[in-house]
Amino acid sequence: MTQPIKISVAKGDGIGPEIMDAVLRIFDAAKVTLDYEFIEMGKTYFEQGFGTGMTPAAKESLEHNGILFKGPMETPKGKGMKSINVTARKTWSTYANRRHFQSLPGVETVFSRAGIPIDITIVRENIEGTYGGIEHLNTNDVAICRRIISRPGSEQVIRFAFEMARKEGFSKVTCAHKANIMKLTDGMFLETFQRIAQEYPEIISNDIIVDDLAMRLVDRPQEFEVVVLTNLQGDIMSDLCAGLVGGLGFAPSANVGDNISIFEAVHGTAPDITGKGIANPTSLLLSGLMMLRFLGFVKQAADIENALRYTLEQGMHTGDFGDKSIPSIGTEAFASAIIANLGQKPRLSKPREAVEGVALFTKPIAPLKQKMMKAPDNAVKKIVGVDFFIESELLGSEIADKIQPHLASNQKLIMISNRGTMVWPSGSLFTECVDHYRVRVEGEMSQPEIFDFLSKLSSQFYIPSHEVLRTYDDRAGFSLAQGQ
Ligand code: NAI
Numbered sequence: 001m002t003q004p005i006k007i008s009v010a011k012g013d014g015i016g017p018e019i020m021d022a023v024l025r026i027f028d029a030a031k032v033t034l035d036y037e038f039i040e041m042g043k044t045y046f047e048q049g050f051g052t053g054m055t056p057a058a059k060e061s062l063e064h065n066g067i068l069f070k071g072p073m074e075t076p077k078g079k080g081m082k083s084i085n086v087t088a089r090k091t092w093s094t095y096a097n098r099r100h101f102q103s104l105p106g107v108e109t110v111f112s113r114a115g116i117p118i119d120i121t122i123v124r125e126n127i128e129g130t131y132g133g134i135e136h137l138n139t140n141d142v143a144i145c146r147r148i149i150s151r152p153g154s155e156q157v158i159r160f161a162f163e164m165a166r167k168e169g170f171s172k173v174t175c176a177h178k179a180n181i182m183k184l185t186d187g188m189f190l191e192t193f194q195r196i197a198q199e200y201p202e203i204i205s206n207d208i209i210v211d212d213l214a215m216r217l218v219d220r221p222q223e224f225e226v227v228v229l230t231n232l233q234g235d236i237m238s239d240l241c242a243g244l245v246g247g248l249g250f251a252p253s254a255n256v257g258d259n260i261s262i263f264e265a266v267h268g269t270a271p272d273i274t275g276k277g278i279a280n281p282t283s284l285l286l287s288g289l290m291m292l293r294f295l296g297f298v299k300q301a302a303d304i305e306n307a308l309r310y311t312l313e314q315g316m317h318t319g320d321f322g323d324k325s326i327p328s329i330g331t332e333a334f335a336s337a338i339i340a341n342l343g344q345k346p347r348l349s350k351p352r353e354a355v356e357g358v359a360l361f362t363k364p365i366a367p368l369k370q371k372m373m374k375a376p377d378n379a380v381k382k383i384v385g386v387d388f389f390i391e392s393e394l395l396g397s398e399i400a401d402k403i404q405p406h407l408a409s410n411q412k413l414i415m416i417s418n419r420g421t422m423v424w425p426s427g428s429l430f431t432e433c434v435d436h437y438r439v440r441v442e443g444e445m446s447q448p449e450i451f452d453f454l455s456k457l458s459s460q461f462y463i464p465s466h467e468v469l470r471t472y473d474d475r476a477g478f479s480l481a482q483g484q
Contacts, residue, residue, distance in 0.1 A: 004033045005295055005361070008062045010041040010054075012071025014269025015279035020071045022281040022335035023288050029339040030300045030307075032292060037061050042084070043074040053084035062092070067365040068262045069291055071284065072269045082133065085264070086377040089126050094255035094262050095153065096160040097126040098290070099238050103281075105348050106312035106322050107246035111221065117349075118244050120217075121170070121226045123161040124234025126187075126255055128153045131231045138464040139391045142436035149185040151229060152373035154192040157348065160256065162200045168355055172204040172225045173197070174235060176213040184479060189230055214240060242266070249320055252286030259364035263291035277330040280318040282308070285338075295361050298354040304338070309346035311337045379472040385414070385442035386450045387478065388457075388466035393435050396424030403439060406456050411443030417481035438481070442469065 009015040009024075027034065039058035046053045053075065062068050068088070075083045089097070101110055101120045111118055112379055117180040134146040158175070165173050175193035190207055208216070210233045216223060217237070221244055229237060234424040235237035242251040248267040255262040266285040285308065292301040312322075316337050319328040329337070345351040392399055396416045403413055417440075418433040445453070447468070454463055470477045 004035040005067075006037055006065050007033040007067040007069055007202045007291075007295075008039045008058070008065045009036045010039050010058070010068065010070040010073070012041075013043045013074040014072060014271050014274040016042070016071025016073065016269060018274075018277060018331050019265065019279050019281040019284045020069075022331050023285045025335055026285060026304060026338050027117055027292075027300075030304050030342055032297055032300045034295070034297075037065060038257045039068075041070070041073065043076060044077050046084070052087065055191070055324070062260065063364065063366065066260050067291065067295070067361065068260070068264075069288060070262060070264045072267060074269050074271075086131060086133075088262060089255045090131070092257055092260035092262070093127065093183055094257040094260060095125065095127050095156045096254075097124040097234065097238075097258045098122070098160075098164070098254045098256060099124070099241070100268065100286070100290070101238075101241040101251055103245055103344065103349075104250055104312055105309055106315060106317055107250055108321075108323075109244065109246050111244060116222055118221050118241075120221060120224050120244075121164070121242050122234060122238045122241055123157060123164070123226060123406045124238060125153065125157040125229065125231045127231070127235075129231030136464065138389060139435050139462075141434050144465075147182075147185055147232075149188050150373075151188060151192060151375040154230075154269050155196065155375070156373075158189075158193050158196045158228055158313065161226055162196060162203060165203050165226050166200060170203070170225045172206070173200075174205040174213075174224055174227045175205070176210045176227055176229045176237065177207060178210050178233070180209060182324055184477070186230065193228065199331050210237070213237060217244065219240065220449055225287065238266075246321060249280045249283050250286070252283055252288075252290055254287065255291040256294070259367075261361075262292075263287045263294075277332060278319050278328070279331050280320050281331055281335060282318075293355070300351040302354045303342055305352045306345050307338045307341040307343070309349060309351075310341045310344040313346055314341075341357060379475075383445055383447065383450075383468055383469050384476075385411075385440065385445060385469040386453070386466055387438055387469060388454060389437060389464050390437050390457075390461040391464065392437055392461060396427065399437060399439065400424050402460055403441075403457065406453065407441065408443070411441055411445065411453075412438040414442050415484055416440070417484075420481060422484050424482045433465055440481070 007086055012018040014130050039061045041054040041058045047056055073084050099122045103118045128148050130145050130147050130148060132148045136142050175190060177186040179190040199335045217240055242248045251266050253264055253266045265287055267283055270279060289301045289305055312410050315323055315326045317328055318334050400413055415422050417438045423431055454466060
């Protein structure tokens with residue numbers, strides 16, 4: 001007999017243990033033969049002095065097993081602690097956040113009342129973007145955040161979306177972006193999408209500006225099947241979709257990587273109802289079903305989902321949703337009802353079939369070193385100047401006067417911008433400024449020459465940061481300022 005698959009389970013904080021116990025009881029009743037290793041992770045472990053919110057044994061368990069099934073967790077506030085949830089997703093390279101939003105019986109929404117069924121899967125890049133958490137207070141008045149988009153990172157998540165579509169029978173994948181404004185970052189994401197889409201000719205691919213997506217999701221959600229997005233945009237659109245199907249309590253989430261994957265409920269620890277036995281276990285259960293499919297328990301996942309839908313059709317509900325004329329039941333009773341209904345099929349919607357998940361799980365093999373991901377790169381690169389930021393309350397023309405004398409004959413002051421809008425050599429007196437300017441100098445410069453130049457200027461200006469201007473073949477690796 002083959003060994004059961006061992007997974008790491010962290011029950012979490014607040015309502016976490018209540019909903020996790022309920023879900024594991026449903027798994028047992030459906031004959032899911034997983035071996036659970038319960039690990040120490042969450043608020044208590046921050047309080048015990050573990051800066052990452054987990055014990056070394058918990059980390060070891062997870063890195064060995066490759067699967068974490070987790071309840072919601074609380075990160076202590078105001079102590080400089082990074083969110084345990086975000087850290088976990090990033091540390092273990094779970095690059096694709098997959099969330100499924102579907103209309104469920106008994107969960108009334110404006111769309112269910114209008115008879116419009118919703119079935120949307122959002123695939124959100126889970127590591128990069130503004131979630132790099134790279135922020136600096138450049139001046140007392142100006143904070144900046146670096147938004148990192150990488151070609152290999154984009155490729156990973158976009159390929160995941162197409163593979164999922166191919167394996168699970170989706171017909172369309174949409175890329176949402178803001179490449180009309182962020183031409184280099186979102187431009188790279190879109191370009192990668194268009195390149196990878198060519199490898200999946202049987203799948204319809206299209207793209208949409210993210211604000212248009214927001215409107216269309218509310219207006220015509222049935223137009224979308226799979227939507228792939230960068231991190232923050234995906235975060236926001238995921239919650240919008242949760243709203244379409246009745247709230248976060250019905251939105252499961254899988255964080256999938258090549259080695260480690262994390263399955264969790266998307267709601268928080270619900271401190272206001274903790275210990276009352278009334279929490280809704282549906283989000284964690286649906287996340288668990290994604291995990292079961294991922295691990296190959298496709299029949300059990302279909303059985304449980306059919307039993308859940310049947311139970312909802314009977315009008316059974318916890319206090320946070322459902323028909324108020326039918327009395328609500330607690331977490332345990334709701335789980336027991338699903339267990340009693342195992343073997344039943346929903347009548348009002350198509351029963352779920354045992355469909356294989358996107359990736360069949362393989363246990364991680366501990367790498368000897370961190371992996372360097374690199375896209376093919378034959379471009380001829382050339383430094384053509386520098387953008388640098390200065391703290392100053394002077395006018396653009398006054399700044400220009402101070403910089404010009406330091407330029408070599410082959411270097412030229414191109415423009416000065418404030419909050420991305422050009423204020424020198426031309427601009428409008430109506431442009432309102434803050435004490436943080438970007439100065440662009442172009443010309444032949446080596447890296448040491450750039451540092452020498454900035455070093456000279458540093459006696460006159462505080463220079464919090466600079467960016468080298470580089471071309472890749474004939475392509476500028478920098479954006480123009482508005483008005484340039
Ligand atoms: P929350 O999701 O915990 O609660 C918001 C509201 O939804 C509350 O009224 C709560 O009672 C209700 N609610 C949430 N889940 C429910 C469930 N399963 N059944 C019935 N009602 C439910 O959000 P909040 O209050 O902003 O955050 C509380 C804590 O959770 C914070 O410490 C936060 O950092 C953490 N959190 C953790 C997450 C995770 O582990 N993935 C995600 C979001 C928040």
